[in-house]
Amino acid sequence: MRQDGRTAVTFRFSWHLAVVALLLALALPAPTRAQAAEKRGQATNLPLPRYVSLKVAEGNARRGPTLSHRIDWVFKRRDMPLQITAEHGHWRRVQDRDGAGGWMHYALLSGTRTVLVEQETLQIRSQPDESSSVVAVFEQSVIARLGECNPGWCRISSGGYRGWAPKKALWGVAPDELRD
Known part of the structure; x- marks a missing residue:
């Protein structure tokens, strides 16, 4: 240790920082797997x-x-x-x-946000349900504006037509993506 005491002060200060960092780490919640992977x-x-x-x-x-x-x-x-x-x-x-x-x-x-139709023909429905009425049919490679998405369906619009399409028939939206 030097006579001016800097070594001892530095050691004490570093030790206090380590304790504070440990307490903060214990107090904060650990990131979820999804957060860590994002x-x-x-x-x-x-x-x-x-x-x-x-x-x-x-x-x-x-x-x-x-x-x-x-x-x-x-x-x-x-x-x-x-x-x-x-x-x-x-x-x-x-x-x-x-x-x-x-x-x-x-x-x-x-x-x-836009999407690309991936199927040769894609029936656009009035509701996010296979049994609802067809309001339009889009051809492959049509670009549509993306709206709301639930787990299996997205609301899209193009050429003055709008309705719901199965998410799996679209490129430009993640399979697990939800939108309001």
């Missing part, structure tokens, strides 16, 4: 992966998160649902339902 974006702190849509009629997906990176893919459908899988500053790594994609500037993306 990955969050560095730039936004939003969950990853998550779904967004293409805001523009044409958007470049690049090999890396800068304008100097090569363009690997060009998305050409406004409102196309995309899945964000990573973030780096103002850039988001996205992919479509086939896994094609790359890094896009966040200004090209919208938080408006």
